[in-house]
Amino acid sequence: MSSDAEKKAEAARTRSAWLLSTPALIVLVFAASGPLLIVLTYSFLTPGQYGNVIWDFDLNGWVSILYTRDIFDGTLKLADAHLSIFWRSVKLSLLTTAITFAVGFPTAWFIATRPPAQRAFWLFLITIPFWTNLLIRTVAINEVIRNEGLLNTSLIWLGVISEPIRIIYTDTAVLIGMAYVYLPLMVLPLYAAIDRFDMRLLEAGYDLYASRWRVLRRVILPIVKPGIVAGSILVFVPSLGAYVTPRVLGGGKNMMIGNFIELQFGQGRNWPLGAALSMTLLVVVMVALLVYVRAANKEGNPHG
Amino acid sequence: MTTMPIAVEARNAVKAFGQGAVAVKALDDVSVQIRQGEFFTLLGPSGCGKTTLLRLIAGFETPTSGQILLGGEDITHLPPNKRPVNTVFQSYALFPHLTVAQNIGFGLEMQNRPRAEIKETVARMLALVQLEPMASRKTSQLSGGQQQRVALARALAPTPKVLLLDEPLSALDLKLRKEMQIELKRLQMETGITFVFVTHDQEEALTMSDRIAVMSAGHIQQTGSPRDIYTRPANRFVASFIGETNFLTGKSDGRQVVLHNGAAVDLVTKQGAVSLAIRPEQLRLVATGSAGAMPARVASTVYFGTDTHVHLSLSDGSQIVARQQIPATGAMDLKTGDEVGVILPADALQVLED
Structure with missing residues (x-):
């Protein structure tokens, strides 16, 4: 065979390989990185009068994440309102992760210990909420917890309370809503990990003098840790950027980062600040993930 | 103990x-x-x-x-x-x-x-x-x-x-x-x-x-x-779970057991139908017609290295297995179809309860 023909065949192979990768490349460049690059660019521009951007380089978007400029003398001060929004977002997201774990672990354990034929049914029940729009699910929660809602009217009817408990438009309402919405994201990876767990290890633990509590702490939890890590990430990350739930259940005052960003692109008319906030959120999530995954891998077992 | x-x-x-x-x-x-x-x-x-x-x-x-x-x-x-x-x-x-x-x-x-x-x-x-x-x-x-x-x-x-x-x-x-x-x-x-x-x-x-x-x-x-x-x-x-065993059935008059193939063994047991068990290594193979030996035909031999398993057909058609050590002095070189005599040592016969 001549080396010329070989080269031609080689070139043809390379061409077709590139051609076949094109859809993936288009998605990666335009759908994934493209919008991010636009947002990044906008964060360095000057806000326009009508909620657009003016193509002048400006660092103010980034500065105003943490600082506000005094209206009179123009000095920079820490923006307390912003800080409290960040703090609320982190706090509510961590609490949501903790609550979904506390509720999700027994649920996942229950499902994983059913006879194999029944498990699909229970998993199916867990995924039912996914069929409905997030907004509708959140409004449904609103319907339950509002002052004249299901919860309060039942409690009053039962005589447990005389005045409705005000839950709606508080952090608690946001927490309840987020825990409900993100629970399946915790249950499913936990289920996958528990399903792989060798139940015979429980007997080994009991046999070696471990109480039920110590079997849980010393045998089960360390082994299903990859599932706990995955579930926590899947809940924490969207919680941090949650928009619909805090909007519907938290009212206007109990903003989280997601609502704050939306505000900048809407009424606030400060696209560079909104863009800078979005990038900050992205970086915070990435750093948190890296730290978490690394910490989890260090002492975790490699088998899952 | x-x-x-x-x-x-x-x-x-x-x-x-x-x-x-x-x-x-x-x-x-x-x-x-x-x-x-x-x-x-x-x-x-x-x-x-x-x-x-x-x-x-x-x-x-x-x-x-x-x-x-x-x-x-x-x-x-x-x-x-x-x-x-x-x-x-x-x-x-x-x-x-x-x-x-x-x-x-x-x-x-x-x-x-x-x-x-x-x-x-x-x-x-x-x-x-x-x-x-x-x-x-x-x-x-x-x-x-x-x-x-x-x-x-x-x-x-x-x-x-x-x-x-x-x-x-x-x-x-x-x-x-x-x-x-x-x-x-x-x-x-x-x-x-x-x-x-x-x-x-x-x-x-x-x-x-x-x-x-x-x-x-x-x-x-x-x-x-x-x-x-x-x-x-x-x-x-x-008897059947532990090791290999040959089962033989017969009728006893209390002092002697007459097996289904017609051979008789002196053995004190209860009267009536009895089941006997004997290990393959306890069977002794001798020349046909030897005293006290029951006739059998070699159905097949299986070589195991340390010993040979000899599958035998008895006159009533039932099969038993004998095990011969290798090299055993005086062991017969048996081939399929050979006629041999089988001796059942009375002390190696086990009377089963069932």
């Missing part, structure tokens, strides 16, 4: 799985006494109830009725973590997230023993099972035989009153299994701990045990030393 106190005892233990009409009795009124310092084997085919009995002693199951006693104390309703009994699991059930040393120390740690003592015991156990260089490895990095040793060391470390072994060698290949048999016996002698060993492998049971309980269908068929069980099987099940 007989003077040793009883370590574990099952009294009329019944274990039924399922309810009502569909209930299956895995154990049906089993009573057994296991002596202190004994290597006791529960032997039987799968589903005979041997593992269920072991799990009753470990505490993983509670008997439907009956009692489990440990050192004379009723432990029937004590949870497994409160019983001074440890188990070597068939699957080893080693903790995948812990190192070899942490696995071995787990039981001691759960007993809240002092740190120094745990360290000392773990080191001693690692030496006992010859795994010192593996101390800080994860268990998944070990071979099957090494995992087996870790499982043993982990169960022995808290010095249990009784060590339960649930078919621990079944996952190992033949060579390793032979090594571990010797190793187990050594460990049992060195530690002096009572071993209750479950297996379906009769050779394993015969070579390792002080006493064997042969189980079938939820009952103990016979309990005795390996020699007792092999040479004096109590019934047809034990």
Whole structure:
């Protein structure tokens, strides 16, 4: 065979390989990185009068994440309102992760210990909420917890309370809503990990003098840790950027980062600040993930 | 031996799985006494109830009725973590997230023993099972035989009153299994701990045990030393399960048994129909027409290296097997179709109860 023909065949192979990768490349460049690059660019521009951007380089978007400029003398001060929004977002997201774990672990354990034929049914029940729009699910929660809602009217009817408990438009309402919405994201990876767990290890633990509590702490939890890590990430990350739930259940005052960003692109008319906030959120999530995954891998077992 | 106190005892233990009409009795009124310092084997085919009995002693199951006693104390309703009994699991059930040393120390740690003592015991156990260089490895990095040793060391470390072994060698290949048999016996002698060993492998049971309980269908068929069980099987099940056996049936007048093929053997038994068992190695092959020999035809011979199995057809069409040592002085060079005489030594014939 001549080396010329070989080269031609080689070139043809390379061409077709590139051609076949094109859809993936288009998605990666335009759908994934493209919008991010636009947002990044906008964060360095000057806000326009009508909620657009003016193509002048400006660092103010980034500065105003943490600082506000005094209206009179123009000095920079820490923006307390912003800080409290960040703090609320982190706090509510961590609490949501903790609550979904506390509720999700027994649920996942229950499902994983059913006879194999029944498990699909229970998993199916867990995924039912996914069929409905997030907004509708959140409004449904609103319907339950509002002052004249299901919860309060039942409690009053039962005589447990005389005045409705005000839950709606508080952090608690946001927490309840987020825990409900993100629970399946915790249950499913936990289920996958528990399903792989060798139940015979429980007997080994009991046999070696471990109480039920110590079997849980010393045998089960360390082994299903990859599932706990995955579930926590899947809940924490969207919680941090949650928009619909805090909007519907938290009212206007109990903003989280997601609502704050939306505000900048809407009424606030400060696209560079909104863009800078979005990038900050992205970086915070990435750093948190890296730290978490690394910490989890260090002492975790490699088998899952 | 007989003077040793009883370590574990099952009294009329019944274990039924399922309810009502569909209930299956895995154990049906089993009573057994296991002596202190004994290597006791529960032997039987799968589903005979041997593992269920072991799990009753470990505490993983509670008997439907009956009692489990440990050192004379009723432990029937004590949870497994409160019983001074440890188990070597068939699957080893080693903790995948812990190192070899942490696995071995787990039981001691759960007993809240002092740190120094745990360290000392773990080191001693690692030496006992010859795994010192593996101390800080994860268990998944070990071979099957090494995992087996870790499982043993982990169960022995808290010095249990009784060590339960649930078919621990079944996952190992033949060579390793032979090594571990010797190793187990050594460990049992060195530690002096009572071993209750479950297996379906009769050779394993015969070579390792002080006493064997042969189980079938939820009952103990016979309990005795390996020699007792092999040479004096109590019934047809034990005779056929342990080693190879030829069964012969006939009619007895009390002093002599006339077999179905017409041969007669002098043997004192009860009158009427009897079943006899004889091991292949006990049959003697002689020239046709020799005194007291019954005629047979060689159906086939199978060469095994150390011996040859000679399959024989008797005059009534039934088949028996004789085993000839190689090289045996005076052994006949037999070929298929040869006519031979078979002598049944009366003292090797076992009368079966069934």
